[in-house]
Amino acid sequence: MTNTQSARPLFISFDGIDGAGKSTQRDLLTQWLTDMGHEVVLCRDPGTTEAGERIRDLLLHRKELELHPRTEMLLYMAARAQLVDDVIRPAIASGKTVLCDRFLLANIAYQGHASGIDLEDVRSVGKFTVDHVMPDLTILLDLPEDVAFPRLGKNLDRMEAKGVAFMHRVREGFLKEAEVYPHVAVIDATQDIETIQSAIRGAVSKRLEELAK
Numbered sequence: 588m589t590n591t592q593s594a595r596p597l598f599i600s601f602d603g604i605d606g607a608g609k610s611t612q613r614d615l616l617t618q619w620l621t622d623m624g625h626e627v628v629l630c631r632d633p634g635t636t637e638a639g640e641r642i643r644d645l646l647l648h649r650k651e652l653e654l655h656p657r658t659e660m661l662l663y664m665a666a667r668a669q670l671v672d673d674v675i676r677p678a679i680a681s682g683k684t685v686l687c688d689r690f691l692l693a694n695i696a697y698q699g700h701a702s703g704i705d706l707e708d709v710r711s712v713g714k715f716t717v718d719h720v721m722p723d724l725t726i727l728l729d730l731p732e733d734v735a736f737p738r739l740g741k742n743l744d745r746m747e748a749k750g751v752a753f754m755h756r757v758r759e760g761f762l763k764e765a766e767v768y769p770h771v772a773v774i775d776a777t778q779d780i781e782t783i784q785s786a787i788r789g790a791v792s793k794r795l796e797e798l799a800k
C-alpha cells in the first residue's frame with residue numbers, strides 16, 4: 588500500500604453492546620492511523636458537541652425522566668444531526684480521518700431491534716439525520732452480553748440499567764444488521780485487546796484498499 592493510499596481520510600465508527608471495548612480499541616487505532624499519516628478527529632455519539640453532550644446527559648444520567656421509546660430515538664437522532672453538521676462533515680471535508688464511538692447503527696439496534704420501534708421508521712429518520720454522511724467502515728465488536736455486562740461495574744447509566752436481556756436483544760440486532768448495513772466488519776471481541784486490535788487494523792487496511800481502487 589502506498590503512503591497516499593494509506594493516508595486517505597476515512598470515517599470509521601465503532602459499535603457493539605455496552606462494555607464491548609469500543610473506547611479501548613478506538614484509542615489504539617488512533618495511534619496506528621496517526622503513525623500512518625492520518626490526522627485523526629475523535630468523537631462520540633451521542634455527544635462531542637455542546638448540544639450533543641447535554642442530550643447525552645439527559646439520555647444516560649437523568650434516570651428520573653421517563654422517556655418513551657420514540658422520544659429516546661429522536662433524542663439520539665438530534666444529537667447525531669448536530670454531530671454530523673458541526674464535527675464529522677467539516678472534518679471529512681478538510682481531509683481528516685474521523686473515529687466515532689457509535690453512530691446510526693446503534694439507533695437501529697437499541698431503539699429498533701431491542702426497544703421495538705419499527706425498523707423502517709428508524710432507518711428513514713436516520714437517513715434524514717445523517718444527510719448522506721455515513722461511515723466508510725463500521726467496526727462491530729461482538730461478544731456475549733454475559734461477558735460484557737460485568738465489565739460495566741455497579742454505577743449503571745439509564746441504558747445499561749435496562750439489563751442483560753435487553754443487551755441480548757441489542758446484540759442480536761447488531762448481528763442481523765451487519766448483514767445489510769453497509770461496510771460492517773464483525774470482530775470477535777472475546778479475544779485479548781491486542782488480537783482484537785490486529786483484526787481491526789486488518790479490516791481497516793482491507794477497506795482502504797477497496798477505496799483506493
Ligand SMILES: Nc1ncnc2c1ncn2[C@@H]1O[C@H](COP(=O)(O)OP(=O)(O)OP(=O)(O)O)[C@@H](O)[C@H]1O
Nearest residue numbers: 604605606607608609610611612738776778779780
Ligand atoms: N478484550 C478485552 N478483554 C478484557 N477486558 C477488556 C477488553 N477490552 C476492554 N476491556 C475492559 O472492559 C472495560 C470496558 O472497555 P471500554 O470502555 O473500552 O468499552 P466500551 O465499549 O467503550 O464501553 P461503554 O459502552 O460502556 O462505553 C474496560 O475496563 C476495559 O479495560
Ligand SMILES: Cc1cn([C@H]2C[C@H](O)[C@@H](COP(=O)(O)O)O2)c(=O)[nH]c1=O
Nearest residue numbers: 605632633663689690693694697746747
Ligand atoms: C448512539 C446511540 C447510543 N445508544 C446507547 C448505547 C449506550 O448504552 C449509550 C451510549 O453510551 P456509550 O458509553 O457511548 O456507549 O447509548 C442508543 O441507545 N442509541 C443510539 O443511537
